[in-house]
Amino acid sequence: MFAKNFSFPLVVAVSLVLAGCNAPSNTTENTTKASSKPLALNEILITSQDQFLTQSASLKAGDTLVLADGQWKDFEILFKGQGTADKPITLKAQTKGKVILTGLSNLRLSGEYLVVEGLVFKDGYSPTGEVISFREDDENLANNSRVTEVVIDGFSNTDKFNSDKWVVLYGKNNRFDHNHLEGKNNAGVTMAVRLNSEASQENHHRIDHNYFGPRPILGSNGGETLRIGTSKYSLSDSFTIVENNYFERCNGEVEIISNKSGKNQFLNNVFFESRGTLTLRHGNGNLVEGNVFFGNGKDHTGGIRVINADQTIRYNYMEGLTGIRFGGGFTILNGVPNSRINRYHQVKNSKIENNTIINVDNINLAAGSDSERTAVPIDSSFSNNLVFNAGDQNPFKIFDDVSGISFANNLTNIDTQQEIAPGFSQTSNDLVRGENGLLQSASAQQANVGAPATLNPISKEQTGVSWYPKASPSVEFDSGDVVKVSSAAQLTDAVANATAGSVILLQPGDYSLNKQLQVKTVVTIKAAEPRSVTLYPMRSLTFEIEDGGSLKLDGLNISGSKSPDSAGNVLIRNTKLPTLFNYQLHINDTQITDLNVNHSAHVIDSGYRAMADHILITDSTFENITGDVLRLDKEQDDLGIYNAEYVTIKNSTFSNIEGAVAKIYRGGTDESTFGPHFRMSNSEISNVGGGKRNKTESSIFLLGVQQTLLQDNQFNQSKVVTIDHTVGEPRTQILDNTFIATPMPKVTETYAKGPSTAVVKGNNSK
The missing domain is CATH 3.80.20 (24 nucleotide stem-loop, u2 snrnp hairpin iv. U2 a'; Chain A)
Incomplete structure (x- = not known):
């Protein structure tokens, strides 16, 4: 019924060429270990990139190259040679999991019967478009070769939409097994099988027993975990077997596996x-x-x-x-x-x-x-x-x-x-x-x-490697240490030195914030007693969420009355540079008022190429604001990229807001994403959207949002809710709301013909 497991040749003969000449960071320690642990026959311990180059000239069939334990930085490896099935040459770690390739590093295989095992790629990214590639160039591919027990963990280009691939199979009869791939945050498929030449078609590759760990929501096309072939060569057959792998929370886009070729098998x-x-x-x-x-x-x-x-x-x-x-x-x-x-x-x-x-x-x-x-x-x-x-x-x-x-x-x-x-x-x-x-x-x-x-079903423990931990749950708010502070200076220090999940507990009083707070990790800022604390921002930007940071505000009063007399003040913003990691922002039981010293003061302003997994606002009040509450509209190049997957507002009040409660934009025609999602319930919106600088002329402006729910809200003397259905099959429900001196929501269909697909019922207009 199911495909049988088959053995795979581990035999290699090789010549090697490497770029760079740095030694691993703990070479002395490695040499000591090697002297106390004799190498096997035909094993050669490599302690520097220079030595690697030297030894590559004299390798013979049956040799094994052993990379010394330690960190190898900026190490571009070309593993090349003509082996035979009965005389292997292997490139492996001295100790599995203790050879770490960092910085600008990658691995290319070229030739016949090559084997690589036990390496870890971490804390860097490939200087080329591929971390592990089964080819040297278009003409020199790897065949009958194997990569096993290798880890790639978060080895992502720092530019989120600079696309690359982690593993690419070319050639024929190659095997990729018992590897661990986790945390690809930038664009590009995690693993690909290419059929771009006859030499890579009908390839009979085997991809088995790998652990494909969590891949976060990309918020764009190009986030597949595995792709076999491309459209151009999709009428060619691949004969690739994908079996006994474990895909855990692979959430990049709508295609976890994108099969684009023929005669492949996806088993178990x-x-x-x-x-x-x-x-x-x-x-x-x-x-x-x-x-x-x-x-x-x-x-x-x-x-x-x-x-x-x-x-x-x-x-x-x-x-x-x-x-x-x-x-x-x-x-x-x-x-x-x-x-x-x-x-x-x-x-x-x-x-x-x-x-x-x-x-x-x-x-x-x-x-x-x-x-x-x-x-x-x-x-x-x-x-x-x-x-x-x-x-x-x-x-x-x-x-x-x-x-x-x-x-x-x-x-x-x-x-x-x-x-x-x-x-x-x-x-x-x-x-x-x-x-x-x-x-x-x-x-x-x-x-x-x-x-x-x-x-x-195969268990997670039966895949990947035994010596490297599988993904742990993400760090939650309020899961770490509690740090008590009683002054603005202490608050600034506490945020700067926060550990993941920590809670900064503010003692009752007023806090004048004359420094910008840099949020670098998952942190909660909470009043010891709800609404007993008032923060007075005194800078044009108060909270900046850096790459890897998430912020929760709980039980606070925040008053903009002491803000500088400048246009465009912002309470919370991402860094201006594009961010690699998704973030979360929660605002609970908090009152934000008087951001009105000058025009266009915003509460939350997304950075360009920033992605929020979830923005959650509960039981909070926003009053007297000259700009927008949520500005999630930086991606207006119509590439299908957007700034937030989920936006949820519950039991909150918005009054005297010159801009909009929310502006969310997702342009383009791609159908490979899930969001954005917008849900607002049991909230009051009064005198919102009427400012002359609010070009949308809307109290809420949603373009390209895939799922919208407005339920049990009251709109009073506010501008229209504008919803534009674009790609996919957007689902909008507008249920049981009250509109007082406010137009009924306007829902338009940009591409679909016919009446709006929105469900509008139970609403009351006065």
């Missing part, structure tokens, strides 16, 4: 709380078998998206997936008639059988149907699948003609649409979680429906 992988889908974007004749998707109800977690011809999807398990649209739990897409190679080819002759789909919000059939995507699925089947949803919620969404999909012998507990109902039989709830961690139905197993009981 686990996707844990990862946003997006395994997407058969291009290429035909692929097999998706035995994969497990655990969404655990997390936002935008998805499963499998089917496009193109001759795809087989069987024996997979999907549970707790909430994704929508192209990122749904299971999606069959419409194609484009006579499609160009880079668009959407019609689904033909695809077999979807013996999958288990439990508590999945959306199974989308003929998805993406529009004036361009009119080629409905044909000659395909959906059979022997188990579909079960607690609460009898129907997950099937049908967007076009699905008569080209035959439905047969499926079991479900829900009432499906009439056009597919004959292919389903009703079943009772006999689901029991087995020892393998999966929900199983005895009656379904007896009927040969759903994933097999023998399906045993």
Whole structure:
């Protein structure tokens, strides 16, 4: 049923050329260790880059190059040679995990039968577009080679949208296994298989037992974790096997895996709380078998998206997936008639059988149907699948003609649409979680429906390396030390020296802030007693969130009455330089008033190329402000980039605001992202948006926001709420609000034809 594991040659013969000549930072210590631990026959200990160059000239088959423990800075390695299967030459760490490549470092392999193991890339980035590349240049590729037990941790270009790739496979018959990749923060696919020449097509690569650790939301296209092929070469076959890997919280964009070639196999992988889908974007004749998707109800977690011809999807398990649209739990897409190679080819002759789909919000059939995507699925089947949803919620969404999909012998507990109902039989709830961690139905197993009981998902511990820790949860607010302060000077020092998760507890009193506060880590500034503390900003900028910083304000009064008489004062801002790490900003039970000494004073002003995972405002008051509360509109180059994934406002009051409560902009036509999301509830908006410098003439301005909820708010004598639907299938709900001397919200459709798709109901206009 499932692909067998196979051995892989570890044999290498090689000549080596390296750039640079720096020694590792602890060479003396390494030499001492080496003398007390004899090397094996044909092992050569390398203690400097100069020595590496020298030894490369005399290597013979069977030799092993051993990099001494320590940090190797600015080390560009070219590992090159012609080996044979029975005489390996290996490049490895003296001690696995203790050879750290930092700064501007990378690794290139070129030749036959090369093996690399035990290295760590950290605290730097590649000076070229690839950290590990299975080629020297276009003409000199690596074949029959292996990279194993290598770690790449946060080795990201400091310019977030300067795209690069961490691992790129070229050539043929290469293996990438038991590696650990985590924390790619900049644009570019984490790992790619290239088919850009005949020498790299029909390659039979194997990618197995790797740990793909968390990848944060990029907020743009280009955040895939694994891509096989590109559109240009997508009609070529790759024959790549991707098996027994663990994808944990890989959230870069809507495609976790982007398959763009033919005859690949995706076997026995686990996707844990990862946003997006395994997407058969291009290429035909692929097999998706035995994969497990655990969404655990997390936002935008998805499963499998089917496009193109001759795809087989069987024996997979999907549970707790909430994704929508192209990122749904299971999606069959419409194609484009006579499609160009880079668009959407019609689904033909695809077999979807013996999958288990439990508590999945959306199974989308003929998805993406529009004036361009009119080629409905044909000659395909959906059979022997188990579909079960607690609460009898129907997950099937049908967007076009699905008569080209035959439905047969499926079991479900829900009432499906009439056009597919004959292919389903009703079943009772006999689901029991087995020892393998999966929900199983005895009656379904007896009927040969759903994933097999023998399906045993690989554990996280079985992937990656044993000597390097897997990802730990991100640092939460209020999780660290508590530091008490009672003066502005102490507050400045406490913020500068804060440790991750710390709480700076302000004693009652007034604090005149004549210095800018640089937020470098996750820190909370909290009043010891709610509203017993008043901060008086005395600089044009008060809080600057640096790269890696997040800020929470709790229980404070903040008055701008002592601010300098300057236009454009800002309370909270990111650095002006683009940031690599996403941040969070929470404001709770805080009163911010009198930012009105001069015009255009803003509360929160995003930096260019800055991304907030979540801006959360709860139980707070904003009053007498000459600018905007939230300025999240710096990305107006229409590249699909935006400044915040989630913006949530609850139980808060906004009055006498000349600008807008929020300005959020996400331009462009790309459909590869999830957000932005804007949710505002149980709040009061009075006299907002009327300032002459508010060019949007709106109390709230949302362009390109993908999900909007306005519920149980009261608008009084304020400007209109303006919502512009652009790409994707934006979802807007405007429910049970009251509009007093305020226009009803204006929702427009930039690209879609016809009336607005917004749900507007239960509102009261006075």
